[in-house]
Each structure stands twice: as structure tokens, then as C-alpha cells.
Amino acid sequence: MFGFFRKARPDTSAGAARDRLQILLAHERSGRAGPDVLPLIQRDILESIKRHMRIGDDNVDIRIEPGDDFSTLEINIELPGTSAPRATVPG
Amino acid sequence: MGKIIVVTSGKGGVGKTTSTAAIGAGLALRGKSTCVIDFDVGLRNLDMIMGCERRVVFDFINVIQGEAKLNQALIKDRRLDNLSILPASQTRDKDALTQDGVEKILDELREQFDYVVCDSPAGIERGAQMAMYFADEAVVVTNPEVSSVRDSDRVLGLLSSKTRRAETGADPVKPHLLLTRYDANRVAKGEMLPLDDILEILAIPLLGIIPESTAVLRASNVGSPVVLDGKSTAAKAYEDAVSRLMGEQIEMRIQKPERPGLFQRLMGREA
Numbered sequence A: 001m002f003g004f005f006r007k008a009r010p011d012t013s014a015g016a017a018r019d020r021l022q023i024l025l026a027h028e029r030s031g032r033a034g035p036d037v038l039p040l041i042q043r044d045i046l047e048s049i050k051r052h053m054r055i056g057d058d059n060v061d062i063r064i065e066p067g068d069d070f071s072t073l074e075i076n077i078e079l080p081g082t083s084a085p086r087a088t089v090p091g
Numbered sequence B: 001m002g003k004i005i006v007v008t009s010g011k012g013g014v015g016k017t018t019s020t021a022a023i024g025a026g027l028a029l030r031g032k033s034t035c036v037i038d039f040d041v042g043l044r045n046l047d048m049i050m051g052c053e054r055r056v057v058f059d060f061i062n063v064i065q066g067e068a069k070l071n072q073a074l075i076k077d078r079r080l081d082n083l084s085i086l087p088a089s090q091t092r093d094k095d096a097l098t099q100d101g102v103e104k105i106l107d108e109l110r111e112q113f114d115y116v117v118c119d120s121p122a123g124i125e126r127g128a129q130m131a132m133y134f135a136d137e138a139v140v141v142t143n144p145e146v147s148s149v150r151d152s153d154r155v156l157g158l159l160s161s162k163t164r165r166a167e168t169g170a171d172p173v174k175p176h177l178l179l180t181r182y183d184a185n186r187v188a189k190g191e192m193l194p195l196d197d198i199l200e201i202l203a204i205p206l207l208g209i210i211p212e213s214t215a216v217l218r219a220s221n222v223g224s225p226v227v228l229d230g231k232s233t234a235a236k237a238y239e240d241a242v243s244r245l246m247g248e249q250i251e252m253r254i255q256k257p258e259r260p261g262l263f264q265r266l267m268g269r270e271a
Helices: A002-008 A013-050 B016-029 B046-050 B060-064 B099-112 B126-133 B146-159 B164-168 B184-188 B195-202 B214-222 B233-245 B262-267
Strands: A060-065 A072-077 A088-090 B003-008 B034-038 B083-086 B115-119 B137-142 B174-182 B206-211
Touching: A013 A060, A013 A072, A013 B146, A013 B195, B003 B016, B003 B099, B003 B126, B016 B034, B016 B046, B016 B083, B016 B115, B016 B137, B016 B174, B016 B214, B016 B233, B034 B046, B034 B099, B046 B083, B046 B214, B060 B099, B099 B115, B099 B126, B115 B126, B126 B146, B137 B146, B137 B195, B146 B174, B146 B195, B174 B195, B174 B233, B195 B206, B206 B233, B214 B233
Parallel strands: B003 B115, B003 B137, B034 B083, B034 B115, B137 B174, B174 B206
Antiparallel strands: A060 A072, A072 A088
16 A cells, blocks of 8 residues: 555655666767767768759758657758758758 | 577676576576586686686687687586586686687587577676677676666667677677566665666566575575575576576566565564
8 A cells, every 4th residue: 555655756766766867878879879870871861962953061960869758860951052942851 | 509698787796697607507407508608808707606616727718729629628517417617717818809719619619509608797898799799699687776777778789789690780689688686675665776667778678587685695605506506586586587588488476575564564664
């Protein structure tokens, strides 16, 4: 019967351990995927756009925003020229 | 062809060597020919936990460098005749652990044995990387404690990137969580991370839960793998883990917290 109250109690030290781990590991895992994958994705996107229009190497900006429940991959592509509109593709 | 299993954790002192000895002996008890290998060059201890420290003549590095044949370095267990131990070198530099040398020995061992269980050193340096590099499956030993869970997460990252299976694009190394030193009473009091939280964080299948047990120190005192005492809760938990490693479906025995008696309730529950 006391178990019910214990489970509902958020301020146990074990609860603090879980919360700290979840925040830290979300950060560490995104860092782990980051340096390897991001430049490759950036290169692939640049290559496929270059096949169809003229674009500078630094016109693709790509980043991962780590979050608690999910992370977002944000890709901003700047298209130069007068007729081409500035396109933003949220990922 | 035998299976290569690495017992790893990142963090030291969580029970890698105890678990290697218990799993190795447990597999042998189940009739599987098994070899346990110590990868901790310079700090070998598997020989003591297995109780064969006075029978070491040649070691892993001697075999890599061609100074001894593999069968000269293998020590046959005196209790189980299908169990062998390959000790680490106590004196050599760990750079002597070359990838080619390790591969040659593991290839030879998997011809002779059903299971080759590699006891990784702590950390993520060369010895630990060599212990995991050729593995088919990994037993990630974790304590219900923040630094151990964090290090296990790091090791899982390495298993999925810095192994032969990862580098050649083969099926990934199969990870198993072995939760050790689990104390259901402290979990019930909110003092220890519960199983569910650890499973949610690490997100790998559970191989077993080894309860905190006095039998583990007793077994190490006398140099006998803890499964050989047969009766303790830890021995039973390791036996179950071995069955699961062999692919059997076994229900998880979860130790129930002790209910305080009337006397304890009246007197308060200060530990």
C-alpha cells in the first residue's frame, strides 16, 4: 500500500538519477552521431542540388537540435539568383 | 564454428570478471565446450577468479608472439573438463595485443570451442577495443548506478561502430544487458535505479539480473565461479542468464523486496 505513494513521489534519488541520465545521454548521443554524419549529409544534399541548379558550397547549413523526446534535423538551403526564391526546407 | 562473446562495461568494478567466470562455467555446465580469455594485459585477474593462478605458465601474449603454442597456454579447468582459460600476460605491454595476433588466436579457438568468452579490461582503450573487435555478441555488464549506465551507453556506441561486424557491414554485434548488484529493497525505497528505467535508457534486451549477493565475494575468495555453488540467488541468476544466452526463453526472476515485519515497522526502518 505504501508502494503506490512511493511510485508517485518524484523526488527520490533514483528519480533524480534517471532524469540526469536521460538529459546527459541525449546530449552525448547526438554529439556521437554529429561529427560523422552531418558533413556527409551536407555533401549529399549539395551534390543533388548542384545537379539541377548553381549553388555555392556554403549555401547549405545543416544542424541537429537535440531534444528530450526527439531531436530535429534542420536543413537550410540558400538559393542565390534573382528568379530563384529563398527556400527553407525544415526537416 | 564457435561464438565469440565479449563481456564488457566501460566502467571498472561492475563485475565483468565475475560474470565472465560465471558465464563460462555456466556454459560448460550445460555441456558446451567453452574457453574464457583475459584481455586485461598487465592486470590479469580472471585466473584468480577461476582459481587457476598457480597453474599459469604461458599467456595470451606468448602465443601472439610465437613463444608458445595455443594449447600450451590454455589451462584446463580442474572441475569442468570442457572449460579452458587463456590468461593475460601480467608483465608485457598492452601494445603487444595486435589485431592480427588476436584474430589468429580467436579463429583457432572458435574451431575448438562452442563458446569463446572474452573478459574485457575496464576503459575504452586498446585492450577493451581488442576484446570487442571480433565479437559476435556482447554482454554489457551494468550496475544500477549513473556512472555505470553512462559508460555502458558509451560502450554500446563503440560496439556499433568500432567492431569488425560494424566495419564490414555484417549483422551488428548482438548486445545483452546484464544488470549486476541489483538490490530490490533499495529500488523499492527509491534509492536505486529500477530495472525499467535502465532498460528504457539503454534500450537493449535483458540477459539477466544478478542480485547483490554475499556469494559473489565468497566465490572469489576461494577461486570458484559463483555458478558452481549452485544454491545462491546470484548462482541461479547466472544460470538463467546462461540459458538465455543459449537462446532459451526463460522467465525473468525478479527478487521481491522484503516486507518489513511488524517488529521492524514498530521500531522504524533505519538501516
